[in-house]
Amino acid sequence: MTSFKIRVPASSANIGPGFDSMGMALNLYLTLDVSPADEWTIEQHSPHLPELASVDDHYIVQVARDVATRWGKALPACHITVRSDIPLARGLGSSAAAIVSGIELANQVCGLSLTREQKLELGTAIEGHPDNIAPALMGGFIIAIGTDRTIDWVQLPSPEVDVVVSIPGDALETKTARNVLPGAYPMERAASASAVSNVLVASLASGDYELAGRMMERDLFHEPYRKDLIPHYDDIRTEAKKHGAYGSVISGAGPTMMSLTPKGTGGVVVSHVEALLPDYQVTLLQMDKSGVVTDENANG
Structure with a gap:
């Protein structure tokens, strides 16, 4: 060895x-x-x-x-x-x-x-x-x-985007985030949620990141149930979108939020989210x- x-x-x-x-x-x-x-x-x-x-x-x-x-x-x-x-x-x-x-x-x-x-x-x-x-x-x-x-x-194919993560100081255990999810979904909701996911995949594959961003923010599987566990969930989505992000989602089970932005523009979103939430670690990442x-x- x-x-x-x-x-x-x-x-x-x-x-x-x-x-x-x-x-x-x-x-x-x-x-x-x-x-x-x-x-x-x-x-x-x-x-x-x-x-x-x-x-x-x-x-x-x-x-x-x-x-x-x-x-x-x-x-x-x-x-x-x-x-x-x-x-x-x-x-x-x-x-x-x-x-x-x-x-x-x-x-x-x-x-x-x-x-x-x-x-x-x-x-x-x-x-x-x-x-x-x-x-x-x-x-x-x-x-x-x-x-x-x-x-x-x-x-x-790797999307040509910047990735901004907004990380709060407090942790969120995956078990806690799992426990707020329903055990089953009505057929109509499950079909709609599946359709959103399908369009997200298709839009990413075709390079339509504007559409992908809209689909990211229309999840019905977990984000509606978890968003109350995520500090400043709506604030981050609104601020990021205002400054050019395609869309923002909960990263994994949270509490980090992840925003996808056009290539080369992530720094602008970082600066504005940092100004809004000075206690957060807001970082520009790449895939x-x-x-x-x-x-x-x-x-x-």
Whole structure:
């Protein structure tokens, strides 16, 4: 075993009506520097990482050990330095990034030679659905669905847009955001919600971002039920749209809001949302097109 690096991007899921199936990778990263060692040691260098109690309690190590065990391997001791730009419990795929990094850690140190499909199936089994896992693995903009037998997915052409994320200081647990959703939808509402999602996908595929923005903001699956949990939900949508955004949605389960804007205009939206909400972290991002990368390819 030689030293290597793993880098996994953040991700934003749902994108309005793409509930539990649509996600895009973003250029915030979880990074692991891994070296062989006689005993396990982990260093963490980020305010975005949970407090480290012990190696055995570290989620990335737990995932890696579980994957290794499935293949009849023992995970060898490593020294790992962990850094992260991805805020926890903010709807930016921090748990998916940790899962993907754990899978890749086991893959590298145990020589498993896992295929992309195997990694996706493993990650989805742990996370519960593929909307964050798929873009974290493969980058770009992905629509995916998990079945009993396999994960089916399509990678759309990367939209030529800027991405603005408005991140509040307080976290929102996914369980809390799930609990406000209905257990079932009336047929008429489900059909309308599905139609909105279909038009969103078609508009993204055809490059009609104005239409995509309108569809993003017409979700019927989850945003109407979650918006009261999201501070300044309407304020952010209104301010972003006023200054040129195509549309704004809850990122994942929230509380972060994500706005898509014409290429080159995201900075204008950032400045106006920052002025409106000075306590927020408002950041201009781009789509990550690589997904998880290892070794020298992760240094950029």
